[in-house]
Amino acid sequence: MLLRINLILLVAFALGMVAISLIVTSTLQENATREVLAQAGLMLDSAAAIRSYTETEIDPLLDDKMATAFRPQSVPFYAATQNFLTLHKEHPDYSYKEATLNPTNPRDRATDWEADIVQRFRNDTTTREVSGTRDTPMGKALYLARPIRVDAGCLGCHSLPSAAPATMLARYGNEHGFGWQPNEVVGAQVISVPFASAEANAARVRREVLTAIAAMLVSVLLVVNASIYVLVIRPVRRIARIADQVSLGDTAAADFPRGGGPEVAALSAAFNRMRKSLDKALQMLGG
Ligand code: HEC
Known part of the structure; x- marks a missing residue:
């Protein structure tokens, strides 16, 4: 009798374990994705904070120096990229890019998959955020992107070369990063966050x-x-x-x-x- 009861219990327990394992796995997977997405969102917010700090506190300080030589340190988007490059050295699997279709600095040029994202933002101006997963050489990563939109304040440097400061032209030339239109989406901030540690936790x-x-x-x-x-x-x-x-x-x-x-x-x-x-x-x- 014990043998039979044990067999019945074992079968019931095995089925229960399979069901629990499936539920636990999918819940934890969802949690891991949510956690990584939240991390990416926070990083994009901190990029925005760096930009606004540069604009309000650094740019005014460098105003008079700009007359003799262009200081990219006063450019908000430059500041954010530089900050994240430092972070990237410590955490090589995290990355941040201001992927731009026609960039001032060639390092910011959008690659194929980034250009696709920028194109999505250009086609649908109501899209505020795009995210997805990608296989990278460092393992599976989540990307989160937000559009970069031109406003009137940008035109002094990114419309026509003739409107841009001579010092800027001297440094960057007059071929790239111009011709941007008001309200146009010219690029996307793309942050990439690895899944590895969240997945290990899960x-x-x-x-x-x-x-x-x-x-x-x-x-x-x-x-x-x-x-x-x-x-x-x-x-x-x-x-x-x-x-x-x-x-x-x-x-x-x-x-x-x-x-x-x-x-x-x-x-x-x-x-x-x-x-x-x-x-x-x-x-x-x-x-
Ligand atoms: C004072 C001139 C100036 C103004 C004003 C300015 N930018 Fe730029 N911007 C630059 C320069 C110079 C770079 C390249 C910096 C570097 O070396 O990475 C740059 C880089 C960028 C980049 C990174 C991609 C690229 O072109 O290399 C983006 C995106 C960008 N600017 C967007 C904007 C937007 C949006 C505005 C307005 C809100 C704006 N900029 C205002 C000068 C300016």
Whole structure:
């Protein structure tokens, strides 16, 4: 009987483990993606903070120096890229780029997949954010992109070369980064965040949860086995042995035991009563 109960329990537990494992895996996967996306969003926000700091605090300081030589340090988008390049040295799997179709600085030129994203922003001006996953040489990464839009303040440097400061032309030439139109989306800020650490975390939590559940099921199995043995199997075996002796006419056989679960105890009591009646009946016959 124990074998059969154990088999049934094992099958039920195995099915339960598979179901739990599927649910846990997909939940953790969703969490990991959400976590990485939140990280990417925070990084894009910090790029915006760097830009506004540069515009309000650095640019005014460099105003007079700009007359003699162009200081890219005063350019908000330059500041953000430089900051993230420093971060990239420490964390090579994180990257930030101001991917631009027609950039002033060639390092900012959009690659194929980045140009596709910029094109999406250009085609649909209501799109505020685009995200997705990509395989990189450093492993799977999530990218998050937001459009870069031109406003009136940009035209002094990015419209016609003739409108741009001579010092800027001296440094960057007059071929790239011009001809931008007001309100045009010229590029996208693209941040790339690795999945590796979030995925490692998810795998660890999954392992811990499944191990804990497996341990719980094993304890349940042990407790069920011990209870069935003590409450049913052992007393029923004794009852069977005594009933055997009684059936062979052994009047010295012990009383049926009172232990075990209530049903087994009731059975024992019934056997004891039956045995007494049987004894009496035999005595009457013999007497
Ligand atoms: C004072 C001139 C100036 C103004 C004003 C200016 N930029 Fe620029 N911008 C530059 C220069 C110079 C660079 C290249 C910096 C570098 O070396 O990376 C640049 C770079 C950029 C880049 C990175 C891609 C590229 O072209 O290399 C973006 C995007 C950009 N600017 C957008 C803007 C926007 C949007 C505005 C208006 C909100 C603006 N800029 C205003 C001078 C300017």
